[in-house]
Amino acid sequence: xxxxxxxxxxxxxxxxxxxxxxxxxxxxxxxxxxxxxxxxxxxxxxxxxxxxxxxxxxxxxxxxxxxxxxxxxxxxxxxxxxxxxxxxxxxxxxxxxxxxxxxxxxxxxxxxxxxxxxxxxxxxxxxxxxxxxxxxxxxxxxxxxxxxxxxxxxxxxxxxxxxxxxxxxxxxxxxxxxxxxxxxxxxxxxxxxxxxxxxxxxxxxxxxxxxxxxxxxxxxxxxxxxxxxxxxxxxxxxxxxxxxxxxxxxxxxxxxxxxxxxxxxxxxxxxxxxxxxxxxxxxxxxxxxxxxxxxxxxxxxxxxxxxxxxxxxxxxxxxxxxxxxxxxxxxxxxxxxxxxxxxxxxxxxxxxxxxxxxxxxxxxxxxxxxxxxxxxxxxxxxxxxxxxxxxxxxxxxxxxxxxxxxxxxxxxxxxxxxxxxxxxxxxxxxxxxxxxxxxxxxxxxxxxxxxxxxxxxxxxxxxxxxxxxxxxxxxxxxxxxxxxxxxxxxxxxxxxxxxxxxxxxxxxxxxxxxxxxxxxxxxxxxxxxxxxxxxxxxxxxxxxxxxxxxxxxxxxxxxxxxxxxxxxxxxxxxxxxxxxxxxxxxxxxxxxxxxxxxxxxxxx
Amino acid sequence: xxxxxxxxxxxxxxxxxxxxxxxxxxxxxxxxxxxxxxxxxxxxxxxxxxxxxxxxxxxxxxxxxxxxxxxxxxxxxxxxxxxxxxxxxxxxxxxxxxxxxxxxxxxxxxxxxxxxxxxxxxxxxxxxxxxxxxxxxxxxxxxxxxxxxxxxxxxxxxxxxxxxxxxxxxxxxxxxxxxxxxxxxxxxxxxxxxxxxxxxxxxxxxxxxxxxxxxxxxxxxxxxxxxxxxxxxxxxxxxxxxxxxxxxxxxxxxxxxxxxxxxxxxxxxxxxxxxxxxxxxxxxxxxxxxxxxxxxxxx
Numbered sequence: 062x063x064x065x066x067x068x069x070x071x072x073x074x075x076x077x078x079x080x081x082x083x084x085x086x087x088x089x090x091x092x093x094x095x096x097x098x099x100x101x102x103x104x105x106x107x108x109x110x111x112x113x114x115x116x117x118x119x120x121x122x123x124x125x126x127x128x129x130x131x132x133x134x135x136x137x138x139x140x141x142x143x144x145x146x147x148x149x150x151x152x153x154x155x156x157x158x159x160x161x162x163x164x165x166x167x168x169x170x171x172x173x174x175x176x177x178x179x180x181x182x183x184x185x186x187x188x189x190x191x192x193x194x195x196x197x198x199x200x201x202x203x204x205x206x207x208x209x210x211x212x213x214x215x216x217x218x219x220x221x222x223x224x225x226x227x228x229x230x231x232x233x234x235x236x237x238x239x240x241x242x243x244x245x246x247x248x249x250x251x252x253x254x255x256x257x258x259x260x261x262x263x264x265x266x267x268x269x270x271x272x273x274x275x276x277x278x279x280x281x282x283x284x285x286x287x288x289x290x291x292x293x294x295x296x297x298x299x300x301x302x303x304x305x306x307x308x309x310x311x312x313x314x315x316x317x318x319x320x321x322x323x324x325x326x327x328x329x330x331x332x333x334x335x336x337x338x339x340x341x342x343x344x345x346x347x348x349x350x351x352x353x354x355x356x357x358x359x360x361x362x363x364x365x366x367x368x369x370x371x372x373x374x375x376x377x378x379x380x381x382x383x384x385x386x387x388x389x390x391x392x393x394x395x396x397x398x399x400x401x402x403x404x405x406x407x408x409x410x411x412x413x414x415x416x417x418x419x420x421x422x423x424x425x426x427x428x429x430x431x432x433x434x435x436x437x438x439x440x441x442x443x444x445x446x447x448x449x450x451x452x453x454x455x456x457x458x459x460x461x462x463x464x465x466x467x468x469x470x471x472x473x474x475x476x477x478x479x480x481x482x483x484x485x486x487x488x489x490x491x492x493x494x495x496x497x498x499x500x501x502x503x504x505x506x507x508x509x510x511x512x513x514x515x516x517x518x519x520x521x522x523x524x525x526x527x528x529x530x531x532x533x534x535x536x537x538x539x540x541x542x543x544x545x546x547x548x549x550x551x552x553x554x555x556x557x558x559x560x561x562x563x564x565x566x567x568x569x570x571x572x573x574x575x576x577x578x579x580x581x582x583x584x585x586x587x588x589x590x591x592x593x594x595x596x597x598x599x600x601x602x603x604x605x606x607x608x609x610x611x612x613x614x615x616x617x618x619x620x621x622x623x624x625x626x627x628x629x630x631x632x633x634x635x636x637x638x639x640x641x642x643x644x645x646x647x648x649x650x651x652x653x654x655x656x657x658x659x660x661x662x663x664x665x
Numbered sequence: 666x667x668x669x670x671x672x673x674x675x676x677x678x679x680x681x682x683x684x685x686x687x688x689x690x691x692x693x694x695x696x697x698x699x700x701x702x703x704x705x706x707x708x709x710x711x712x713x714x715x716x717x718x719x720x721x722x723x724x725x726x727x728x729x730x731x732x733x734x735x736x737x738x739x740x741x742x743x744x745x746x747x748x749x750x751x752x753x754x755x756x757x758x759x760x761x762x763x764x765x766x767x768x769x770x771x772x773x774x775x776x777x778x779x780x781x782x783x784x785x786x787x788x789x790x791x792x793x794x795x796x797x798x799x800x801x802x803x804x805x806x807x808x809x810x811x812x813x814x815x816x817x818x819x820x821x822x823x824x825x826x827x828x829x830x831x832x833x834x835x836x837x838x839x840x841x842x843x844x845x846x847x848x849x850x851x852x853x854x855x856x857x858x859x860x861x862x863x864x865x866x867x868x869x870x871x872x873x874x875x876x877x878x879x880x881x882x883x884x885x886x887x888x889x890x891x892x893x894x895x896x897x898x899x900x901x902x903x904x905x906x907x908x909x910x911x912x913x914x915x916x917x918x919x920x921x922x923x924x925x926x927x928x929x930x931x932x933x934x935x936x937x938x939x940x941x942x943x944x945x946x947x948x949x950x951x952x953x954x955x956x957x958x959x960x961x962x963x964x
Contacts, residue, residue: 565906
């Protein structure tokens with residue numbers, strides 16, 4: 062009686078487990094499908110662009126230009142032109158740019174070519190890394206030192222001003238190398254006053270005694286971190302808006318480490334254009350023109366007028382510029398119309414009201430890196446103009462060269478001015494043909510690997526082998542489905558290598574189980590009992606063996622970057638899915654097919 | 666120890682252990698004398714892969730490039746004819762200029778397949794990160810092993826692991842194949858896979874030690890190897906097949922990776938049987954180390 066009871070429970074999975082398994086695999090299959098349809102190059106024209114042609118006319122126009130179009134979608138004013146041949150993307154863009162009012166709203170993009178019912182379920186293809194789809198990748202270094210220097214200068218000037226205002230005698234304020242400021246004051250009452258001033262006005266500066274008659278002042282470490290974070294964030298924002306100006310929708314701009322910015326531009330054919338916009342760090346500033354040799358003045362070079370003496374502090378910096386447009390002025394000269402924010406407008410209108418009839422200089426600064434990797438800033442006065450009337454938040458500057466360079470300057474100003482110089486520390490370009498080649502190579506290796514493994518398992522383990530094969534195929538389906546579902550998961554070439562390795566290792570789970578089953582049958586158990594004992598005794602070994610590989614996958618993912626992360630991702634996910642299919646799915650199958658088989662002389 | 670009484674398998678294990686020890690020593694020697702051919706990822710520099718008309722020769726390319734740059738430019742053929750890899754060791758204004766215009770006098774039909782510019786600072790950082798990854802992975806694995814197994818068995822798996830990593834590194838050092846980030850990833854993956862085999866065998870040793878406490882230790886190890894042998898062969902076989910597929914079809918970018926994986930998996934299988942089981946024996950692993958604590962009679 063007892064034995065019979067045990068036998069009915071042996072190798073039995075309840076219905077809900079089968080339902081769970083089937084539903085999981087179906088969802089993953091649906092999620093994996095769009096990837097196999099691939100993506101087509103496309104151009105997106107947003108509603109704001111103001112396309113002058115309707116789809117029918119556009120189609121005829123494109124045919125006459127020799128551009129093969131797969132389809133033209135128009136929804137809610139947004140037009141999407143999908144291409145048959147991805148190499149015609151640049152040609153199509155330049156053609157479309159002529160047909161719109163706002164060229165910056167015409168963007169390169171990719172459109173999934175899976176059928177609509179699949180896409181409407183919310184499934185999308187796996188995102189491909191740059192090494193598979195082609196594109197440019199930049200790693201930018203944000204230089205923080207010049208920003209600290211700026212803070213230092215402000216502090217030194219303010220302290221000197223305080224010393225003058227309070228008529229303190231015998232005090233010198235000297236910036237030191239390494240960012241600290243030395244204030245020498247022999248009188249202890251004066252030192253006390255200075256301490257009070259600093260504590261009240263500059264709470265982020267730490268004051269220490271430096272010798273008997275001097276104070277050492279340093280920017281606190283927490284404030285340094287704070288400044289660095291703000292600077293990098295601001296630069297991120299600027300980079301994003303600059304790339305928007307380039308018209309690439311699927312660009313990735315993210316912070317990497319303390320002071321780096323990673324930019325990935327998929328499908329960009331011309332890295333030089335991207336580089337000139339990303340790498341340039343231009344900013345404008347407006348100065349009061351002073352008498353040569355006047356107090357608090359500095360000398361800036363200018364191409365036309367020779368050295369110009371200007372106030373040490375700028376009236377207004379480039380961070381107040383909201384918008385900038387190039388246009389041809391009354392005299393036919395190119396000029397840039399500048400639109401300031403409210404605060405900037407107030408400062409400018411106050412300054413210009415007080416200085417009507419006096420000259421104002423506009424300077425243009427650019428950071429560059431020399432051969433030794435040292436950052437240098439070059440500032441040049443581009444125009445000196447007399448203020449004729451009070452200026453508001455909108456005015457124009459001249460002396461910017463021809464119309465093309467005015468446009469370039471306007472673009473840079475519009476996208477924001479850099480508070481910290483940025484240099485390109487790493488640049489990688491993968492041509493589109495190489496990307497396609499990588500995909501073809503990677504997937505044919507995967508197909509070959511899968512085919513070999515299926516064949517081998519089928520021949521070696523016969524019927525149990527086919528169960529392992531079903532488990533392996535469902536493993537691939539679940540893995541592809543997961544890669545498409547997980548936000549931020551990117552498939553790279555090393556990632557495909559990880560998939561291929563997963564195929565080889567995924568069968569290990571089944572092999573471990575089958576070998577145990579063989580052992581148990583040799584010990585004289587019935588097939589059904591051997592199955593039960595085999596699965597049980599192999600479990601701890603399977604977990605042990607997979608856990609160590611999981612450790613390396615996690616370490617790789619957290620420390621590595623880009624392609625290496627792609628490898629770690631498929632490796633780690635592959636381990637999880639192979640455990641799911643190898644233990645759970647294959648057990649479900651075995652239970653179903655052989656669970657009731659109590660023969661003793663079975664060969665596996 | 667009586668040599669005659671030992672089984673053939675035990676003898677084979679001992680012999681291969683001696684061989685493995687020799688491999689470790691000579692591998693370390695090779696690494697120290699030859700060093701590595703560090704790739705662009707670690708050294709920094711400029712690498713560009715271009716496709717030109719197939720009739721252009723390497724010497725023509727070298728001459729043209731030498732005129733444009735003061736530094737030496739290495740020109741390497743990349744598989745098919747007309748496909749070249751150009752490598753500058755330093756990043757400067759001249760090396761990062763547009764290669765298409767530089768090569769224009771030779772051929773108007775220049776296609777840049779890929780190009781990488783890595784600053785020296787980034788290279789340094791990537792090398793540090795890579796070393797860190799290797800170290801952290803080793804430590805984590807060590808922690809897991811000593812938690813899961815008693816230290817004698819764990820040290821066997823760890824020596825096998827060290828053996829495999831050193832062997833693959835020595836191969837790259839000896840052949841002077843480029844050591845880049847992808848190879849580093851392969852080495853880390855080998856770290857995981859090498860343990861896989863060792864752990865399966867160690868698991869079996871532990872099981873046998875518990876089940877048959879009276880059995881001689883060398884026989885226990887041999888029995889464990891024997892019991893897991895067909896699994897070891899099948900799994901290594903399927904993995905080697907798939908890696909071979911990757912080697913054959915994956916193209917140039919994955920070639921180094923597949924070679925490293927192939928060697929690593931192969932040597933990992935051997936080492937898990939040889940040093941992986943012999944070191945615990947040498948350290949006198951005993952059945953007592955795995956006896957369950959007797960359950961108290963009184964509840």
